[in-house]
Every structure is written in C-alpha cells, then in structure tokens.
Amino acid sequence: MRTNRFSSLWTFFLAAIAWFLVATLGWMQVSEWTSYPSAAIAHILLGNGAKDWVRTIHKTPGQLQVETRVEVPVPENAQGQGKADLVVEVDPAHYAYGLPLFLALLLASRSRNFIRRALAGYFILLIPQTFSLVFDVLKQILVAAGHPESLGIASWQMEAIALGYQFGSLLLPTLAPIALWFWLDRAFFAAVIVEGWLRRTEAK
C-alpha cells in the first residue's frame, strides 16, 4: 500500500501544486493573524537589539510600524527644507508564505501525524519569518540613512545587514519550509530512493 502512495513523483508534484494553491488561498484569509507572532518577536528583538535606532514600535495584524530616531531629510514645504524622524513599515505576512508551502508538502506526501507536524512547522517557521522581518526593517533604516557613519556602524556591519536582508527576502521564505518538511518527513525521502532502486532492479 505504501509503495503505491509513492509510486510516482509526478503524483507528488501535482498534489503539491494543487495543495499549495488551495493552502495559499486559505492562508491569505488568515495571514494577518498567523504572522502576528513573528511581528511580536521582531518587536522584542528590535526593541532590545537596536535601541539606538528604534524609538517605538506599533504592531497591528498585517502591519509592523517602527518609529525610529534616525533623521532623514524631508522635501521642501511651507516651513522650508527640514528633517524628520524615519518611520518604517513592513507587512509581516509578506515573508510568511512559506507556511502554505510547508502544509502543501505535508499533504502531498501524505505525512503521518499531520496535525502535530503542521503545528510544529508553524511555530518553527516563525523563526525565519522573524529573521526576514527584522532585516527588512534594518535594511529600510539603512537605505533611508544613506551612510553607515550616520547610523554609527562600520561598513562591514552595513554589508552584513544587506546580506541578511537579501538572504531573508530571497532565499529563506521558500527554503525554510522545504528544509523543514524534508527534515520532518524523512520517510518520504527514503521511500523515493527505495522506489528508484526497485525500478532499476526490475529493469535489469
């Protein structure tokens, strides 16, 4: 029975796509709330780790707003050209789309203990989501400030923030759910290899 379930990777491929579309549509209805914990963790991290830059943080479902101490020039107005404190906004759900991908892979591989693994995945995926969120805020501050000297950091720290942002926005949101699924559902991977070996043996 089990072999039949893994008889074709194409079945898995198509099921993963179908479940991903369904899960994404469902997730979009609740993403503001499911990504709220990552905003809360980012709040704690930014509030404690970037005290010199961050004045206050407001979070609502769907938005993390950071009021900073970083001054940026504002366009000329009636009072002439001046400066204002930078306010950075980011949508926590923007980096949380790995959750429906993770759920789709669990469903497509017919993973055992689905509920338990789904819950574990949700909580574990909050970590990379928070990473992406924090580095997005830091990147926005960096870009607005213009030079690392104005923020009191060295150029290597600026490069580290840029690298962290790129990693957190381009790779982590999709890589983390797949790596996590691969780790939690190792039996599926084992079955894939066994099936390939059986097919080659039969062919001989």
Place this chain on the structure above:
Amino acid sequence: MADRRAEKVFWKPTADVGGNPVVSLLPDQWHHSPMRRFFLIFLGIQILLFAVELLEPIQQHFILPWTALLARVCALLVTLFDSHAASVGKVLWNPATGFGVSIEPGCNGVEACIILLAAIIAFPASWRHRAWGLALGFVAVQGLNVVRVISLFYLGQWNETAFRVAHEYLWQGLIMIDVLVVWLVWVRTNPESWVGRPAPGDQSASA
C-alpha cells in the same frame, strides 16, 4: 509500518523495531549522521554561492546580462502570439499600454538554481550524475521561470491584485516545488544509490 522501517534503515541504521540488528544499506561514512552532513554541506555551499552572487562584479558581468537575456527570451516568445511586447534591458513591456514587468533579483531564477546546485553537490553522487542533474535542473527551473515572467506580464495587465498574489506568493512557492521535484527525480535516478549495498563486512548481503 513499512515507512517507519524504511526511515529507520536510512537514517538510523542500528536496529529494527523489534530490536534486531539492521543490515546497513548506507555507505559506512554516512552512518555518522548523514542528514546533518547533507544539511551542513548544503547550507555552506548555498551561503557561499549566495554571497558570491551579490558581489558587484558578478552582478555586472553575469547576473544582469543573464536577466536581460531572460527578458529578451520572454519578449521573443510573447511576440510569437502577441505583437504588443518588447524588452528593454531587464524590462518586458507592452508599448501600447505602457505596462511593463522588471525582472528583479529573486525573479531571474538564479536563487532557485543556487538552491538546486547546493542540494545536488551536497548529496553523494558521481560528478557525471551531478553534471547531468545540474544541466537538466537548470533547464527545468529557467523554463518554468520564463512561464512565470510571461504569466506575470499578462496578469499585471489584467488585474493588479492577481498580479500581486501571483508575484509575491504563488510563483515563489511553485518555483521551489519545481526545484524540489527535480532534485528528488535526480536522487531517485542516482546510479550510485546506497540501497542494496552490502553493509561493511557483510558478505551475505552482496547479492
């Protein structure tokens, strides 16, 4: 039960559910936490390549020309059935409506190829099999990426919300599912599969 046994054999080859010694199907060196070894090599290669990709000379001489080529290929394909398309640099646009899509980092398939490359190199296989997997994987990933760019080009002209959902959420995941399946196919067709190998010192299992 069968999958649990398979998991035990592949990743914890010490004893079966009844406590009996399991004949190992893995090469000896993989007994020492193969998953950990795979993940460490995978992450190491990935971080290295990702950092290299961000270097200015690499961006100027490889990434941007590649992205511009991708835009031209997309424009070429679109003009086969729609004359209202052109490419300028990395932008695919419709001169009639003025709408265009700019192919930015994350949309040129390079990051997906880096992930696939790291996964293929981290997994034990011959270099010949790796080269085959990389070539086929590159075609599969970039082929789907062309479909992504063209679909976004039309979705954007049709509906802004649909474009945003497809761009920010759907296509990111679909490309990664593509990478995953290409890698699984490659792993399954690995002629140097561990399965069926005798355990070290076990002559009886070498049938």
